[in-house]
Amino acid sequence: MEVRDVWHAYGHREVLRGLDFDLRPGVLAGIVGENGAGKSTLLKILSGELRPQRGTVCHGCRFGYCPQDVVLNDVLTVGQHLEFFRVARGLPDLRHAREVMEALRLTEYADERAGLLSGGTRQKLNLTLALMHDPQVLLLDEPYQGFDWDTYQRFWDLAARLRGAGRSVLVVSHLAYDAERLDELWRLQGGVLHPATGVPA
Numbered sequence: 001m002e003v004r005d006v007w008h009a010y011g012h013r014e015v016l017r018g019l020d021f022d023l024r025p026g027v028l029a030g031i032v033g034e035n036g037a038g039k040s041t042l043l044k045i046l047s048g049e050l051r052p053q054r055g056t057v058c059h060g061c062r063f064g065y066c067p068q069d070v071v072l073n074d075v076l077t078v079g080q081h082l083e084f085f086r087v088a089r090g091l092p093d094l095r096h097a098r099e100v101m102e103a104l105r106l107t108e109y110a111d112e113r114a115g116l117l118s119g120g121t122r123q124k125l126n127l128t129l130a131l132m133h134d135p136q137v138l139l140l141d142e143p144y145q146g147f148d149w150d151t152y153q154r155f156w157d158l159a160a161r162l163r164g165a166g167r168s169v170l171v172v173s174h175l176a177y178d179a180e181r182l183d184e185l186w187r188l189q190g191g192v193l194h195p196a197t198g199v200p201a
């Protein structure tokens with residue numbers, strides 16, 4: 001993924017100011033920044049949900065986007081969500097989704113309605129839906145919000161496994177306690193990215 005000279009403003013509020021970024025295959029990268037720094041705006045632009053006012057984003061491959069806000073239908077079960085997205089994505093089966101569910105310990109909730117799940121379990125489903133088509137580039141906005149410690153560790157194990165399989169993983173968060181797990185860490189500040197170290201934003 002190649003991001004060049006991306007600018008974006010909401011009215012007079014300039015959020016991104018000529019941002020450049022490369023995400024190479026097999027790299028686990030993190031972007032941190034204070035609340036309101038523009039992290040979600042950047043991910044929306046990278047995923048194509050938002051068009052930048054200037055600049056380009058090139059990714060000639062399949063990507064998965066896990067947005068910060070969980071978008072689920074409360075009356076559908078976990079299994080029904082998977083089937084809905086399987087058909088929408090034209091996947092022959094749920095093989096990869098099952099691997100992700102197993103890794104995150106979501107399998108036992110297959111028959112639960114999304115509206116009855118805890119916040120962390122809803123986030124596991126959100127993440128599974130973003131990863132179920134085995135994307136080459138993963139764009140994850142605060143992917144571990146609501147996770148307990150064990151699930152948090154499992155998330156990082158999964159991210160490392162995907163990186164090992166040659167996937168590019170971008171994790172965006174206001175926390176960067178786990179810098180040692182990342183190949184690259186960037187801080188979004190003043191609308192551009194700066195190399196960062198593992199301290200809280």
Ligand SMILES: Nc1ncnc2c1ncn2[C@@H]1O[C@H](COP(=O)(O)OP(=O)(O)OP(=O)(O)O)[C@@H](O)[C@H]1O
Nearest residue numbers: 010013015033034035036037038039040041042174
């Ligand atoms: N749709 C919008 N209309 C107007 N302003 C917006 C909109 N979306 C975001 N903003 C503003 O743009 C700035 C960046 O927001 P963004 O959500 O990208 O930041 P963030 O780094 O993801 O924050 P957080 O860590 O709180 O999620 C903030 O000042 C926010 O209020």
